Amino acid sequence: MFTSVLVANRGEIALRVVRTCQELGIRTIVAHSAADRDSAAVRAADESVQVGPGPSKASYLNIPAVVEAARTRGAEAIHPGYGFLSENPEFAEVCEDEGIVFIGPPASVMAQLGDKAIARGIMREAGLPLLPGSRDALDGPGAALALADEIGFPMILKAVAGGGGRGMRVVRDRDDVEDAYAETRAAALAVFGDGRLYGERYLDSARHVEIQVLLDAHGGGVHLGARDCSLQRRHQKLVEESPAPEVDQAALAELGTHTVGALLDAGYVGAGTAEFLYDPARRGYYFMEVNCRLQVEHPVTEMVTGIDLVAEQLRVAAGEPLGYGQADVVTRGAAIECRLNAEDPARDFRPTPGLVTRLVLPGGPFVRVDTHLETGYRIPPFYDSLLAKIVVWAPDRAGAIARMRRALTETVVDGPGLATTAPFLRDALDHPSFRAGTHDTSLIATLPTSPAPTTAPPTAAAAPVTPAPATVGTSIT
Structure with missing residues (x-):
């Protein structure tokens, strides 16, 4: 078992992880933003280190700062909680390279399953049922139109790198496919830095x-x-x-x-x-x-x-x-x-x-x-x-x-x-x-x-x- 763990998160989940670590006799270090310097998780932890200002992009999403905090404080592992860097394969890979255990799946597995199109393919090969949809990322609005003709409406377009309910659009009419594709792709690029989309049949009641x-x-x-x-x-x-x-x-x-x-x-x-x-x-x-x-x-x-x-x-x-x-x-x-x-x-x-x-x-x-x-x-x-x-x-x-x-x-x-x-x-x-x-x-x-x-x-x-x-x-x- 680890002797020290850095918690790279905030709020209730950071406090929840700290408490379990304490019960297991593990020393805890909480990485926090300036806005959370007096938070319950910071006060409960054995140590804390500020990794940036309030905005999450400069703190909880700052990979170099979080990894440096773990390295300088001697943390053997990092628990990412949920959100923030918890499903970022780049972060998991950096941890592996630095000899710090990422508490989660291997970076390579996370990268595959985090790509929704690849994940669908893996689960299809394993025999799990899927809604009718694209086998790979769509290569343009023409491919989206062809898919709609194949699987019917309503159809939903989703960001390959999406999550948290963002980067998706329901399409109910063939005339709307091209505009929906362009808008969803732009949103995916803005939010996830990856504009690839896939499509599948949409269920109105599920x-x-x-x-x-x-x-x-x-x-x-x-x-x-x-x-x-x-x-x-x-x-x-x-x-x-x-x-x-x-x-x-x-x-x-x-x-x-x-x-x-x-x-x-x-x-x-x-x-x-x-x-x-x-x-x-x-x-x-x-x-x-x-x-x-x-x-x-x-x-x-x-x-x-x-x-x-x-x-x-x-x-x-x-x-x-x-x-x-x-x-x-x-x-x-x-x-x-x-x-x-x-x-x-x-x-x-x-x-x-x-x-x-x-x-x-x-x-x-x-x-x-x-x-x-x-x-x-x-x-x-x-x-x-x-x-x-x-x-x-x-x-x-x-x-x-x-x-x-x-x-x-x-x-x-x-x-x-x-x-x-x-x-x-x-x-x-x-x-x-x-x-x-x-x-x-x-x-x-x-x-x-x-x-x-x-x-x-x-x-x-x-x-x-x-x-x-x-x-x-x-x-x-």
Whole structure:
């Protein structure tokens, strides 16, 4: 096991990694920006080093500064968290060249799976199901038109280097293909520095389901069940849960086994997630992408399995075998996570940075809150608006929904100009289709952004009611 690890991230995930390292007796160094110099993660760590000013491009995305911080402080490994440099193969390669362990898959594997077109090819060869689409990156608008004629509409164009719901465009008419290609390519170049695109058939009504895997460097691997992440806004996840409701669990287990085999064959090592679209009408799963990192929503898997994913990442990166097999992984009960963001739903989810003057976090049995928030904390304008992840567990899904609703009602984050998504999330949990487990990725777009008055939750008798399907669909990266 490592004796020292540098945490190259911020906010709740940096603090979460520091805490697990402490439990394992590992010295921690937090790399931080000037804006985060007095953050909870910095105070909790054994050491800290400033790697740049507030903007992430000059700090958390500054590869030379982060690597130099690890080298000068004697860190044996770097944990990248999620976001920032966590899926940057160049960063992983620099770490390898410097003799620093990157806590994640090998750089070469990350580069392949991070290229969405290559990843589709790898998974196609492994026998995983895919939506009809291009086998390689499209070489121009003409190729996009030809693909549309082959697979039909609606079609979605996606950035090969994309992620986080960015760099994609749905096309519903042949006359729009050329303009959509040009606009999506320009956006991909601006955001990712790579204008290559691929295309695939688009599902208007689908569920987002993902498989969590853990693989070691000795040929061992397990999946830890599935998560449903269908409650999302503009391809950004808001609510995640495990197990995925109202789907065939045996089919999901088989998909998990197949996914583990495919990623082992690809040379993957560490924690990772394979994302799929589920078409309820056809009861089919379709591979989308692999996230070569720890997911934001990993706590729901921890809650139902009792496995500390960060601890497993550290052990695997240190060269240890998993020490258990698929038969040893047992899931119990149901867990739900809500992402609490500093955003105002009434103003199109506009970010609301500022000073926190009053903070009340939920508690009670089986309630977990991963956060860096505290009274007096000033939410900076430079980063993602995630404030906290509220996670609950209960013996069954109905109990978990009730517990989460209570937790959201308890939550208070006040300050000048501050707003959070807590009331909006509570309304989403109250929607009949979510309670019935029949919701899809279109649900959030149908909800009003002004929260309803706080009332008692709907009764169980209301659960089976399902609204007419919305016209908004999704494909997420």
